[in-house]
Amino acid sequence: MNRFTVLLQKEWLDAKRSYKLLWLPVIFMFLGILQPLSSFYLPEILKMAGGLPDGMKFTLPELTASEVLASALTDQFDQLGLIVIVMATMGIIASDKNNGMLAFILTRNTTLVEYLLSKLLGNAVLIAGSIFLGFLSAAFYTFYLYQAVSVARIAAGLGVYYIWCLFMLTFVITIGALLTRTPAIALLSIFVLIFLKTITLLEGGFQILNPAYLSNQAVSIITSGNVLPHFFITMTVSVLLIIFCLLFATSYLSKKELPSM
Amino acid sequence: MHLLQVSQLQKRYGDHEVVQNIDFHINQVECVALLGPNGAGKTTIIKMILGINKLTGGQILLNGKRHDQMRKFIGYLPQHPTFYPWMTGKELLTFMGGLSNIERKILEQRINELLELVGLGQVENQLIGTYSGGMKQRLGIAQALIHQPKLLIMDEPVSALDPLGRRDILELLKVIKQKSTILFSTHILHDAEELCDKMLIINKGQLLVNGSVNQIIEQTQKPIFIIQAPQLIDWTHQLMNEDIVESIELTGNAAKVRVKNIEQGRDWLLSNIINLHLPIQKFELVQESLEEIFLRMVKSF
Numbered sequence: 001m002n003r004f005t006v007l008l009q010k011e012w013l014d015a016k017r018s019y020k021l022l023w024l025p026v027i028f029m030f031l032g033i034l035q036p037l038s039s040f041y042l043p044e045i046l047k048m049a050g051g052l053p054d055g056m057k058f059t060l061p062e063l064t065a066s067e068v069l070a071s072a073l074t075d076q077f078d079q080l081g082l083i084v085i086v087m088a089t090m091g092i093i094a095s096d097k098n099n100g101m102l103a104f105i106l107t108r109n110t111t112l113v114e115y116l117l118s119k120l121l122g123n124a125v126l127i128a129g130s131i132f133l134g135f136l137s138a139a140f141y142t143f144y145l146y147q148a149v150s151v152a153r154i155a156a157g158l159g160v161y162y163i164w165c166l167f168m169l170t171f172v173i174t175i176g177a178l179l180t181r182t183p184a185i186a187l188l189s190i191f192v193l194i195f196l197k198t199i200t201l202l203e204g205g206f207q208i209l210n211p212a213y214l215s216n217q218a219v220s221i222i223t224s225g226n227v228l229p230h231f232f233i234t235m236t237v238s239v240l241l242i243i244f245c246l247l248f249a250t251s252y253l254s255k256k257e258l259p260s261m
Numbered sequence: 262m263h264l265l266q267v268s269q270l271q272k273r274y275g276d277h278e279v280v281q282n283i284d285f286h287i288n289q290v291e292c293v294a295l296l297g298p299n300g301a302g303k304t305t306i307i308k309m310i311l312g313i314n315k316l317t318g319g320q321i322l323l324n325g326k327r328h329d330q331m332r333k334f335i336g337y338l339p340q341h342p343t344f345y346p347w348m349t350g351k352e353l354l355t356f357m358g359g360l361s362n363i364e365r366k367i368l369e370q371r372i373n374e375l376l377e378l379v380g381l382g383q384v385e386n387q388l389i390g391t392y393s394g395g396m397k398q399r400l401g402i403a404q405a406l407i408h409q410p411k412l413l414i415m416d417e418p419v420s421a422l423d424p425l426g427r428r429d430i431l432e433l434l435k436v437i438k439q440k441s442t443i444l445f446s447t448h449i450l451h452d453a454e455e456l457c458d459k460m461l462i463i464n465k466g467q468l469l470v471n472g473s474v475n476q477i478i479e480q481t482q483k484p485i486f487i488i489q490a491p492q493l494i495d496w497t498h499q500l501m502n503e504d505i506v507e508s509i510e511l512t513g514n515a516a517k518v519r520v521k522n523i524e525q526g527r528d529w530l531l532s533n534i535i536n537l538h539l540p541i542q543k544f545e546l547v548q549e550s551l552e553e554i555f556l557r558m559v560k561s562f
């Protein structure tokens with residue numbers, strides 16, 4: 001049997017036994033539902049909470065269906081969703097490394113590349129499924145409460161957004177290869193990823209090198225059907241960064257004397 | 262050609278030499294014990310053979326070949342096998358076997374044979390997290406044997422077990438050693454003596470003796486005088502300063518005295534006893550046991 005398949009099956013079994021296969025999609029579905037519901041019912045929620053003082057005027061912007069849907073990415077997935085992805089993946093390398101299982105696995109015929117790729121692919125599939133289900137729920141409620149949005153735009157936007165997610169995953173894997181303690185891995189990853197996300201607000205030319213800008217691209221695709229300028233450069237840079245992270249993690253781990261049991 | 266040939270093996274961490282120029286070899290279907298106190302460098306040697314730790318000097322050849330291709334020929338049981346607690350015993354064997362590229366059909370058959378051999382057939386579908394220490398050790402042995410390795414390496418396979426579990430594993434290893442080549446480390450002489458054809462006694466990163474139990478006894482055995490008398494403490498203190506005395510050990514009212522030259526030593530001891538009117542109950546010349554040899558080597562070093 002192919003060694004890579006064996007490693008992937010192990011990842012799958014791990015996700016199943018640790019219930020990650022259940023809770024990760026459930027959280028994203030919850031986040032997806034939250035956005036259309038809260039946008040739609042906000043006026044009523046405000047009213048129920050006692051309303052506004054007399055004389056105060058407050059106009060809520062009229063949101064279109066595609067704007068509501070796109071804000072599920074920026075307001076939910078990129079905030080709580082990002083933290084959840086980091087939390088779900090912070091231990092995937094560190095735990096194997098620390099308890100000696102990684103060194104032990106490598107006494108078989110496996111290579112570090114196979115090992116890291118199995119981690120990447122296994123978790124990438126899990127994240128893809130979660131984001132798909134989460135966005136499906138968001139789309140369902142948006143269609144129901146507002147109106148339908150072009151499915152082709154949604155698919156294209158989500159596809160672009162997924163590359164940013166892949167970058168998050170690879171980044172966490174690399175930090176996991178470098179550091180030992182999972183809280184440190186989580187904190188550093190969340191800090192850097194949120195930082196990248198926050199500087200997209202500044203716009204400016206250097207955004208074309210920022211993988212987090214793919215999230216803005218996705219929003220633009222969903223709301224207008226068009227990409228922002230320099231889309232392909234950002235895409236290429238992100239993919240190159242993913243490859244670089246993986247190569248870096250591999251070479252770092254292969255030079256290091258791993259803890260063993 | 263030897264199955265495993267280790268020459269001038271070295272490991273240094275900064276200024277600290279953990280393993281210093283060790284040479285040894287292992288032949289086919291031989292059982293070799295790596296014996297030494299805790300911290301002697303046994304685990305480091307094993308991890309260098311496995312390629313987990315890198316060598317700072319020397320070389321390791323398996324069947325005359327270099328290090329990189331060796332992994333598939335070696336089965337390894339770590340000192341504290343933790344494995345994945347969320348896997349069942351059978352799943353772990355399937356996983357480890359798969360990593361060694363065993364075909365699925367052959368693998369299933371091997372797994373059943375091995376579970377039978379190590380006596381885990383009843384619990385093959387239970388999670389490893391629920392296994393006892395002895396069961397984990399058996400599972401560890403099964404996974405080490407799954408790809409029918411040429412050499413089975415075990416790091417302290419029985420040290421962490423209770424007397425019953427230890428007996429079980431020793432009996433199991435006796436069966437396995439009939440067909441396999443085994444290298445295992447231990448700090449307990451008795452286990453090495455019971456199981457092995459050959460011993461490598463190691464202390465502070467150096468190889469002190471290398472040979473079969475009989476060879477070691479023949480080559481390194483020294484005579485000891487056992488003198489028994491009440492209140493020997495003062496006398497033993499005086500003796501420590503004498504040139505002719507190599508070492509002295511007092512247990513209860515019996516002193517074990519090693520001397521540099523057996524004839525002179527005997528005359529000197531006897532005349533000393535007579536001069537001091539020591540009320541001795543026993544004066545005996547015996548040969549060291551293997552344990553005494555081991556302790557002497559490890560201590561004097």
